[in-house]
Amino acid sequence: MSDWLLAIATCLLLAWAGRPWARRVAGSAPGRWGLHGLSYLCGTAMVSLAMLGVAFVGLPVSRWTLAVAFLIVRATGSRPPALPERRPLPGRGGPAVALPMAAVVATLGFGMLQAFRLGGIDSIDFLKAWGLKGVAVLDDHSLDFSRLSGPHLFYPLEVSNVNGAVLLVLGHVNDSVLRLPAALFAVSLAAVMWWLLRLVMPPAPAAAAIALAVMTPEFTTLMTNGLADLVLASYVTVCVLGAYLWLLDGGTRYAALSGFAAGAAAWTKLEGTVACAAVLVAVLLVRRAWRTPGAGIWIAWFAVFIVPWQVFQRVHDIPANRSHFKTLYLHPLWIVDHVARTLAETAHWGLFWPIVLGLIALTTPLWWNTPARLLAAVTLPNLVLTLGAYVTHYRAGQADSVEATAHRLYMHIAPSLAVMAVMGATVALSALRERPPDPHPEPARCR
Amino acid sequence: MAPGAGSPARKVTLLARLAVALLIAGLAVQAGFMVREVHDQLSTPVTHPLRDFLERADALIPAGDEYVVTSPVRSDDARYFLYPRRQVTSGFDRASLEASGARWVIVTADARPATLHGLQSWYRVRLSTPSGRLLELTG
Numbered sequence: 001m002s003d004w005l006l007a008i009a010t011c012l013l014l015a016w017a018g019r020p021w022a023r024r025v026a027g028s029a030p031g032r033w034g035l036h037g038l039s040y041l042c043g044t045a046m047v048s049l050a051m052l053g054v055a056f057v058g059l060p061v062s063r064w065t066l067a068v069a070f071l072i073v074r075a076t077g078s079r080p081p082a083l084p085e086r087r088p089l090p091g092r093g094g095p096a097v098a099l100p101m102a103a104v105v106a107t108l109g110f111g112m113l114q115a116f117r118l119g120g121i122d123s124i125d126f127l128k129a130w131g132l133k134g135v136a137v138l139d140d141h142s143l144d145f146s147r148l149s150g151p152h153l154f155y156p157l158e159v160s161n162v163n164g165a166v167l168l169v170l171g172h173v174n175d176s177v178l179r180l181p182a183a184l185f186a187v188s189l190a191a192v193m194w195w196l197l198r199l200v201m202p203p204a205p206a207a208a209a210i211a212l213a214v215m216t217p218e219f220t221t222l223m224t225n226g227l228a229d230l231v232l233a234s235y236v237t238v239c240v241l242g243a244y245l246w247l248l249d250g251g252t253r254y255a256a257l258s259g260f261a262a263g264a265a266a267w268t269k270l271e272g273t274v275a276c277a278a279v280l281v282a283v284l285l286v287r288r289a290w291r292t293p294g295a296g297i298w299i300a301w302f303a304v305f306i307v308p309w310q311v312f313q314r315v316h317d318i319p320a321n322r323s324h325f326k327t328l329y330l331h332p333l334w335i336v337d338h339v340a341r342t343l344a345e346t347a348h349w350g351l352f353w354p355i356v357l358g359l360i361a362l363t364t365p366l367w368w369n370t371p372a373r374l375l376a377a378v379t380l381p382n383l384v385l386t387l388g389a390y391v392t393h394y395r396a397g398q399a400d401s402v403e404a405t406a407h408r409l410y411m412h413i414a415p416s417l418a419v420m421a422v423m424g425a426t427v428a429l430s431a432l433r434e435r436p437p438d439p440h441p442e443p444a445r446c447r
Numbered sequence: 448m449a450p451g452a453g454s455p456a457r458k459v460t461l462l463a464r465l466a467v468a469l470l471i472a473g474l475a476v477q478a479g480f481m482v483r484e485v486h487d488q489l490s491t492p493v494t495h496p497l498r499d500f501l502e503r504a505d506a507l508i509p510a511g512d513e514y515v516v517t518s519p520v521r522s523d524d525a526r527y528f529l530y531p532r533r534q535v536t537s538g539f540d541r542a543s544l545e546a547s548g549a550r551w552v553i554v555t556a557d558a559r560p561a562t563l564h565g566l567q568s569w570y571r572v573r574l575s576t577p578s579g580r581l582l583e584l585t586g
């Protein structure tokens with residue numbers, strides 16, 4: 001019981017430390033729930049980065065230096081600028097909002113319940129990477145992982161450092177409670193999505209987009225199994241929505257939010273670097289200018305999270321990536337067939353992928369000439385990249401470990417694609433409401 | 448065909464209605480999948496047999512001792528639970544194991560080498576569960 005209380009306290013401290021940073025990067029006032037969610041996302045990223053800073057200066061990563069890291073993160077983010085209000089789009093409440101929001105609350109509630117009842121984490125990547133490195137932080141008080149071997153040492157440290165922080169506070173290994181910080185990323189994502197989507201959508205589509213994003217078996221599984229994919233999805237989604245607002249806004253206001261989330265995504269998992277770099281490239285292409293306002297801020301945040309870990313790896317001779325992306329397997333037909341079968345299989349995702357991809361395709365003629373095209377520009381390239389990236393792993397007839405992991409490797413793009421799909425449906429609904437008078441009315445209608 | 452049936456406005460209306468219907472139906476279908484998932488998860492007992500075995504092994508193996516795991520699939524599990532003890536690789540016959548320097552062998556249920564079946568004079572069985580056996584080399 002005391003372990004759970006300490007884990008809850010650590011999560012609250014992470015959000016407390018991140019709160020000023022949330023105000024700093026938000027771009028506009030995020031509202032109460034958006035601020036809570038963004039505080040947690042900022043706190044976990046910044047405190048885990050500060051732990052690397054502690055190791056960088058040669059101090060042991062202990063309970064005391066962790067406390068200092070919390071205080072430094074909180075203090076350095078303080079005195080954030082006053083955020084301008086940005087009004088949410090108008091819209092009515094009612095059952096169209098209440099029903100999907102009830103589904104969201106129920107789904108996230110189930111995920112939280114699972115976090116408390118499932119016990120220790122046995123998923124393989126947790127045992128060999130995200131959890132093991134957390135245990136190594138507790139035992140060795142360092143981040144050079146000199147007593148570990150295997151091909152996972154180069155993985156970025158956000159998730160394992162958060163695990164390590166909780167274990168340091170506990171003073172011993174109890175991985176049951178590590179499901180809690182993982183599950184809170186999903187709750188934070190939903191809260192931040194609500195804030196950001198209300199700036200660009202009426203309440204009913206915003207609620208529908210969040211419901212579509214969270215209501216999959218894969219989402220609730222990844223809330224609690226100690227892997228990094230949902231954490232990555234949280235940051236990639238904020239990066240994408242921040243970039244969309246950055247484009248819509250025309251100025252630099254949301255560049256920091258998008259860039260911060262991009263950096264945190266890269267600090268979470270390797271795929272985050274590629275996915276968020278693609279978002280920046282899309283922004284630059286849309287604006288047709290390398291020196292577009294805000295790009296410097298975006299890149300600076302990206303570098304804040306990427307550069308220290310790269311330097312630390314070289315200083316401490318942490319082996320670079322030796323096994324991933326070494327070979328290209330160019331079997332397009334086999335890959336297309338395999339990816340299509342994976343997307344159509346319902347045990348992990350239900351019918352999420354057919355629904356989302358069908359909606360996007362179906363509504364393309366409707367949103368093509370609307371501002372929703374900007375959202376497409378920052379979401380759809382990552383769909384192609386993610387599915388196409390498997391040429392680095394798939395061998396025709398021998399999918400190896402990717403066969404087992406493909407489902408979760410789509411997670412980081414899923415919430416933003418759900419938003420794109422609902423945006424398409426929203427544009428469609430607007431077209432229905434505002435359609436011009438039919439020049440060829442049916443006879444029945446004339447009566 | 449009715450006059451104007453193929454007009455752009457009618458096509459837009461049709462597309463838009465299809466999209467909205469697909470979204471509503473999609474949300475309902477996904478809610479159904481979630482209900483099934485919740486039912487399946489909550490009705491499946493939560494067990495961690497290998498974890499229980501390895502946690503007991505963790506209590507038995509002294510700090511600093513080295514160990515061998517017979518299953519390449521389960522070696523990550525053992526590395527996590529027995530950290531910071533060092534895992535070494537070895538063949539599973541008596542000579543190889545004694546040459547490896549390891550004092551402990553973890554035989555998991557999915558990988559039981561013939562040389563480690565039953566009882567032998569050169570090791571003691573310190574722990575035996577359906578998930579595996581912990582052997583201490585005595586030679």
